[in-house]
């Protein structure tokens with residue numbers, strides 16, 4: 001049965017890590033995958049996570065099945081993070097949350113449920129978007145189109161173009177939006193622009209699906225939650241996927257969540273029963289450990305404070321690397337103005353480096369970036385930033 005099977009293409013981002021791992025040069029730098037590394041180039045284990053894990057290990061809980069929707073304390077904590085504990089949707093029980101296998105798992109459960117609910121709806125993602133968005137929604141059976149998003153001239157958002165795209169959509173279309181720290185560009189909407197997007201989505205009867213993989217990496221928990229909060233305040237039905245891979249540095253534990261806002265408590269209960277059916281036929285119920293750790297951190301005032309401090313530390317370090325790289329490129333007298341790198345937010349920057357320049361960074365310097373010119377700023381540190389700035393300056397000149 002396998003004789004005619006062809007080799008599938010590698011994931012363009014995860015494939016880079018395979019090539020990076022095989023590289024023997026001591027000076028190599030992986031700016032490809034979106035992972036936060038600390039100043040020592042190491043993947044951190046957060047102190048708040050370590051503390052919660054210690055308590056959990058000592059309690060040595062048995063590992064029974066979880067409910068289909070996951071741990072109630074976790075789901076409640078996620079709602080409070082996403083919408084705010086005092087928000088109307090939380091108080092009125094109009095939001096339901098499912099513990100999911102990372103942000104990807106949350107998107108997949110949402111996609112499968114939406115396909116059942118709105119089988120003929122078109123789904124649109126930003127141009128460009130995270131590589132996996134298109135594949136994931138096409139895999140769930142959707143036709144995926146794009147809306148205008150990035151402006152290569154300013155390396156910010158082409159907001160007029162975005163509004164025109166949204167205004168041209170048929171009613172009932174599903175719009176996938178990045179809450180903050182847009183992947184891959186680092187270009188985000190302002191609060192005023194979000195308000196306009198909410199107006200358009202409402203006026204045109206679109207269905208918002210907000211992907212929030214980096215809450216806390218742009219400015220902080222509350223300000224980064226502006227999109228779901230504005231949609232909720234506008235009384236719209238909506239989907240939100242959350243990921244704690246980056247914000248808790250729990251990548252391999254696969255901790256995420258899908259939240260769905262409905263018009264009433266009764267509606268929400270019926271939707272809950274349908275999404276549970278989707279989950280049951282996918283993986284039955286989520287794993288215990290990661291969600292328990294995140295719930296423990298978020299429900300302890302001390303650990304929550306410690307976590308927010310550590311999150312701010314990651315955010316500030318990325319910002320310092322952004323301004324550092326801008327300054328260092330300027331000092332190397334490159335012709336281009338790279339100040340946009342300091343305006344972009346989150347882990348990524350769309351640098352404008354060409355396919356050829358990215359190829360040279362890899363072959364001549366052992367610096368790995370996505371061929372689109374996306375670099376992960378969170379992989380820079382004070383020991384490799386000069387080397388990276390030298391290399392970028394070199395490939396820009398020749």
Ligand code: PLP
Pocket residue numbers: 034101102103104105130178183211213243244245254255256
């Ligand atoms: N959505 C976006 C925009 C992402 O960048 C990522 C990154 O991994 C995800 C979703 C998936 O999150 P997770 O790794 O938790 O599955």
Ligand code: TYF
Pocket residue numbers: 011013014032033034035130131132183
């Ligand atoms: O965009 C990134 O680099 C991260 C990590 O299939 C990632 O979101 C990349 C590709 C993928 C899963 C996660």
